[in-house]
Amino acid sequence: MTGYIDMHCDTLAKGVLHHQKTITNVKGTMLDIERLERSHAAAQFFAMFFPQKNMPEWFGLAEMPEAETLTGLMYDVFQNTLKENRHRLGFAGSYEQMRENMLQNKISAYLTMENGFAVRGKMDNLKKFYDMGVRLITLTWNDPNCFGFPHSKNPSEMRRGLTEFGKEAVSFMNELGILIDVSHLSDGGFYDVAELSKKPFVASHSNCRALSPSTRNLTDEMIRKLAECGGVAGINLEPSFLNENLEDKKSRVCRMCDHAEHFIRVGGTECVGIGTDFDGIEGEFEIAECTGMELFFTEMHKRGISEDKVEKIAFTNVARVIKEVMG
Numbered sequence: 001m002t003g004y005i006d007m008h009c010d011t012l013a014k015g016v017l018h019h020q021k022t023i024t025n026v027k028g029t030m031l032d033i034e035r036l037e038r039s040h041a042a043a044q045f046f047a048m049f050f051p052q053k054n055m056p057e058w059f060g061l062a063e064m065p066e067a068e069t070l071t072g073l074m075y076d077v078f079q080n081t082l083k084e085n086r087h088r089l090g091f092a093g094s095y096e097q098m099r100e101n102m103l104q105n106k107i108s109a110y111l112t113m114e115n116g117f118a119v120r121g122k123m124d125n126l127k128k129f130y131d132m133g134v135r136l137i138t139l140t141w142n143d144p145n146c147f148g149f150p151h152s153k154n155p156s157e158m159r160r161g162l163t164e165f166g167k168e169a170v171s172f173m174n175e176l177g178i179l180i181d182v183s184h185l186s187d188g189g190f191y192d193v194a195e196l197s198k199k200p201f202v203a204s205h206s207n208c209r210a211l212s213p214s215t216r217n218l219t220d221e222m223i224r225k226l227a228e229c230g231g232v233a234g235i236n237l238e239p240s241f242l243n244e245n246l247e248d249k250k251s252r253v254c255r256m257c258d259h260a261e262h263f264i265r266v267g268g269t270e271c272v273g274i275g276t277d278f279d280g281i282e283g284e285f286e287i288a289e290c291t292g293m294e295l296f297f298t299e300m301h302k303r304g305i306s307e308d309k310v311e312k313i314a315f316t317n318v319a320r321v322i323k324e325v326m327g
């Protein structure tokens, strides 16, 4: 296998929480660069996460900073980590850069942003973040922002679409080469992105709602739409996005495979990828850290999924989207 691409982790936030300058080696996390190297990862997306609510304890801070300040702290961890690991980790802002890193036996690090709040409704800020290296933005987290509205159990809230700014931003993100991520977004927002985006988009860390009723997951109709647009959904390890019973706090490999197989049945093999959500999830894990990802691939093989299909899920599908969107 070429190696896998993971579209989402919250390890930069954990780096800030543990007062680390880098995430080269951080105890108590599910992922760090040393373990990523042992995991045969080809590329890892690193999110700069902003929860919007007053949650300073999530970052080990006395009080909640402004979005820009918190983003800056995570950006520094990202940059310091790249510097410290030059021999095995390389920034990637495109498909070509990932290929170059692979030729040099380096893991590619993509910089992403979870919650577009810090964009503050200004196109100039999208350009600013692009120039900083951001190549994917998860439009919302669990609160409304300048792009749109979050997923919700309330049907009328769930139907709310993108804001006017959000709609225009879709075109500008297409133009810039920033991948649009609909995980956490309302269903209405999802369909707006599907209609307006001229490039494929992703649900970087979302599973199937038919198998696990969480509103963070995609309905079959959404899976078909995502596939039609050439997009990919990343299998998330969070128990409450995997299990039918939301009280079941165990994250099982067999359940990850159930979701992968459902995605394949509904949208085809080309719409499935990986978005572990490492360091952003809680429960009891069969894959408790990135070094365990092999268990997932082995189980897929055991189920009779061909080598070719597993390779697509692990690498090729997301690589295709990266190439089409970022160039």
Ligand SMILES: [Zn+2]
Pocket: 114, 183, 184, 205, 280
């Ligand atoms: Zn998330």
